[in-house]
Amino acid sequence: MKYLTIRTNNNSFSFGLYEDKSIICSGFIKGMKSDEGFMEINYNNKKEKENLTLTDNDSSKQLLDKLVSLGIINSYLDIRAIGFKVLGHSQDNHLMITDKLLDEIKEMDYSAYEVISSFNRYSNITKIAVFDGSFFNTISEVNYLYPVYYSWYTNYNLRKNGFGGLRIRSIISKLGKDYNDGKIVFCDLDKDTLITAVDNLKCIDTSNIMSVRYSGSIDPSIIPYMMEREGKNASEVVNELKNNCGLVGLSSYYDVGTIMEQCQMLDDRAVAAKDRYVMEIVKYIAQYYVLLGGLDTVVFTGNISLDYSFIRREICEKLSILGIKLDLDLNSNNDNDFQIISSKDSKINIITSSCDEDSVILDDIMKYINR
Amino acid sequence: MKFLCVNAGSSSLKFQLFEMPEEKVIISGYIEKIGLEDSFWTTKINGEKIKGAKYLKNHSEAVEVLLNELLENKAVKSLDEIKGVGHRVLHGGEKYSDSVIITDEVIQDIRDLTKLGPLHHPGNLAGIEALKEVLPDVPMVAVYDTAFHQTMPKENYLYPVPYEWYLKYGVRKYGFHGTSHKYITTVMKEKLGKKDVNLIICHIGSGASISAIKDGKCFDTTMGITPLDGLMMGTRSGSIDPSILEYVCKESGESISDVTNALNKKSGLLGVSGFSDSRDVENAAASGDERAILALNMYNDRVAKYIADYYIELKGEVDAIVFTAGVGENGIAAREEIIERLKPLGITVDKALNSLIASFKDKHEGLISGKDSKVDVYVIPTNEELMIIKDTYNLVCNK
Numbered sequence: 001m002k003y004l005t006i007r008t009n010n011n012s013f014s015f016g017l018y019e020d021k022s023i024i025c026s027g028f029i030k031g032m033k034s035d036e037g038f039m040e041i042n043y044n045n046k047k048e049k050e051n052l053t054l055t056d057n058d059s060s061k062q063l064l065d066k067l068v069s070l071g072i073i074n075s076y077l078d079i080r081a082i083g084f085k086v087l088g089h090s091q092d093n094h095l096m097i098t099d100k101l102l103d104e105i106k107e108m109d110y111s112a113y114e115v116i117s118s119f120n121r122y123s124n125i126t127k128i129a130v131f132d133g134s135f136f137n138t139i140s141e142v143n144y145l146y147p148v149y150y151s152w153y154t155n156y157n158l159r160k161n162g163f164g165g166l167r168i169r170s171i172i173s174k175l176g177k178d179y180n181d182g183k184i185v186f187c188d189l190d191k192d193t194l195i196t197a198v199d200n201l202k203c204i205d206t207s208n209i210m211s212v213r214y215s216g217s218i219d220p221s222i223i224p225y226m227m228e229r230e231g232k233n234a235s236e237v238v239n240e241l242k243n244n245c246g247l248v249g250l251s252s253y254y255d256v257g258t259i260m261e262q263c264q265m266l267d268d269r270a271v272a273a274k275d276r277y278v279m280e281i282v283k284y285i286a287q288y289y290v291l292l293g294g295l296d297t298v299v300f301t302g303n304i305s306l307d308y309s310f311i312r313r314e315i316c317e318k319l320s321i322l323g324i325k326l327d328l329d330l331n332s333n334n335d336n337d338f339q340i341i342s343s344k345d346s347k348i349n350i351i352t353s354s355c356d357e358d359s360v361i362l363d364d365i366m367k368y369i370n371r
Numbered sequence: 372m373k374f375l376c377v378n379a380g381s382s383s384l385k386f387q388l389f390e391m392p393e394e395k396v397i398i399s400g401y402i403e404k405i406g407l408e409d410s411f412w413t414t415k416i417n418g419e420k421i422k423g424a425k426y427l428k429n430h431s432e433a434v435e436v437l438l439n440e441l442l443e444n445k446a447v448k449s450l451d452e453i454k455g456v457g458h459r460v461l462h463g464g465e466k467y468s469d470s471v472i473i474t475d476e477v478i479q480d481i482r483d484l485t486k487l488g489p490l491h492h493p494g495n496l497a498g499i500e501a502l503k504e505v506l507p508d509v510p511m512v513a514v515y516d517t518a519f520h521q522t523m524p525k526e527n528y529l530y531p532v533p534y535e536w537y538l539k540y541g542v543r544k545y546g547f548h549g550t551s552h553k554y555i556t557t558v559m560k561e562k563l564g565k566k567d568v569n570l571i572i573c574h575i576g577s578g579a580s581i582s583a584i585k586d587g588k589c590f591d592t593t594m595g596i597t598p599l600d601g602l603m604m605g606t607r608s609g610s611i612d613p614s615i616l617e618y619v620c621k622e623s624g625e626s627i628s629d630v631t632n633a634l635n636k637k638s639g640l641l642g643v644s645g646f647s648d649s650r651d652v653e654n655a656a657a658s659g660d661e662r663a664i665l666a667l668n669m670y671n672d673r674v675a676k677y678i679a680d681y682y683i684e685l686k687g688e689v690d691a692i693v694f695t696a697g698v699g700e701n702g703i704a705a706r707e708e709i710i711e712r713l714k715p716l717g718i719t720v721d722k723a724l725n726s727l728i729a730s731f732k733d734k735h736e737g738l739i740s741g742k743d744s745k746v747d748v749y750v751i752p753t754n755e756e757l758m759i760i761k762d763t764y765n766l767v768c769n770k
Contacts, residue, residue, distance in 0.1 A: 141665060142665055142668045142672065145665070146611055146612075146615065147603035147608045147611075147638055147639050147640075147642065147643060147666075147669055147673070148608045148611070148615070148619075148634060148638040148643075149633050149638055149642040150642055150643055150644075150662065152622075152623075155622070156618070156619065156622040156623065158615065158618060208612070210531045215531050215613065216531060217610045217612050217613075218530055218531075218532070218595070218600070218610055218613055219530075219544075219596050219597055219599050219600030219610055220599060220610070220611055220615070220616055220631060221595075221596060221597040221599045221600070222530070222532070222595075222613070223613055223616050223617075223631070224627050224631050225540070225542070225596065225597075226536065226540070226542070227627065228486075229540045234616060234627045235617055237613075238613055238616065240532075240533070241613045241614075242613075242614070245530075245531055245532045245533060249533040250531050250532075250533075250534060252533075252534055269534070272525070272526060272529075273531075276526055276529070276531055277531075279526070282683060283679075283680040286679045286680060286683040287676040289679070289715055289716075290675055290676065290679040290712060290713060290716065291672070291676070291712075292715075293715050294715045318683065321682075321683070322683075
């Protein structure tokens, strides 16, 4: 039996094709709805690349035809089910996609909706939506509500939503039983900075904080103030807060690689930006330490966590009063996709782990099929 | 020597006359609804309350009432006895890190800083100008609500926004309630018998801010470029995800200034519970009102979270946590709830001691932490007026 996992992102998607639990091939399609589309397929240690015209929302057909022509599958009927990552939440972790559900997905995650629609021509293949946000369903009202006018929640459903749920679920499956009843903070440091508190495998709270380009929560008065100063409208200022702030805004360097490089060369502004970033993460870990009533494990994941051992070191040093202690050798020799890096006398376990959303999507497909 | 403390808002004016250096209040008063037909005032002298009402067109007419009250109640025999006036001013920007004798330049600076204090500076200025008109030869002092926080290091006062916003437009954290944080710091220095105190000061009233004090100076604070930043408050949201403004504008069809106004005036405890006064919220919560309970939990959580932040920022080297202002001085239940949340940090509350302290009880200040607490926790009533007058007295008398 073959299964396909799909994760969409702004006019592109990546996929993994599995034979039962083993991956056969993976790749991505970019530039959907344009005549400058591009497909890459990795299989048998080979890389197949092709330029495509994707103006007809037929990326699904072009992908499956290609898999047939490469001899990876005999026909699309080899594929038993497809699991799509959907940014949004439902009562369940996953659901079979019906027309009604597809309408709902259109509201939560338009780019997933478009890709799912493209695959609708294959009516024989079971399609399953795997919801990234469902992991956060256990967060209570006191933590998901904003301290604002209550009717904004009742009328416009304004509340905190969680992101990176599939990433956390993939790490939880690696953690194993020893960690099931623990208090864990996940530090997912990547494009977004997502700090999530988990107790007994249930999510208690999550925060989307200062990241590479996003400011994080700030004094909301800054928006009207900047609108007036620069003659901009609200969405222009909010866009700046989402895309030109954070590490990039404070340092004036364009990407995280340059910023980290400049930090090593002790550039003032890069160091100041990095220090602030580290401090924001430290504060949220401390807040969750208090919220959870203590802490057993801190998990570092995401590219920034995994690529820059000094960021992990600085975070842990600032938290030393909580009894957290790194093994500096293990921390600097970290190339493992799952490794304990705390020292033996640390009160809190520290773990680095990669995440694999496709494996969670695959698990959910299997759970649905074998339900 | 008599010194007058003035806090002029857009439609109100509070005053207190002190005998210095004895720090004794002779008379105090509150004039409200200036500019409205039903202006009125309340004056307090020797424990007696006197009320008055008459249409007051502007701040000049309010100041006439103020001076009349001083004379009629024989707080002064002649206005010559007033040796100095201290004015509370909201925003000193980056230029003023201390109180200052008011000159034409200072007035111009306050006018220029209206962009950072649009709700407060017009009232502050009207108060200063009205008093200058009638007491032209009396030295006046501006006491800025932001000044005490100017010692914050750059890493704490910058927002993670484009650095140019700071350079061009002064987008940074300034902090407010500085006079109160300064007063509490001064009291704690004396109480602990050392100058380089490390403190976490929770000024929580209808407006609320927490400061981290390191070596006797402000190191960080929760309010920002405006008083809307930081904690959830009586009617303010505190800091939030900036996307919320855009989202609510889009969904409701309201303008950005409507939404910002709602974040200032209809959010916080009021927004979540429907009650704006913290005592009303507590009463409703006590009788089981779910939204009131929710609002209080959100509020207490946020205070505890910021205390945890500052505990870490100060590397755990904290001499004391201090509660002050309305809720801090009187919210027995709130204090207990907040400190209990800090148990994972080894900070504990002595419930019996805590329940004895409030302005409506015999005891108004003191220690409320448990014997086993890693950090001492105190309740200390704030006194911003006294701080304003001390600064004024010191500047005028060249101390």
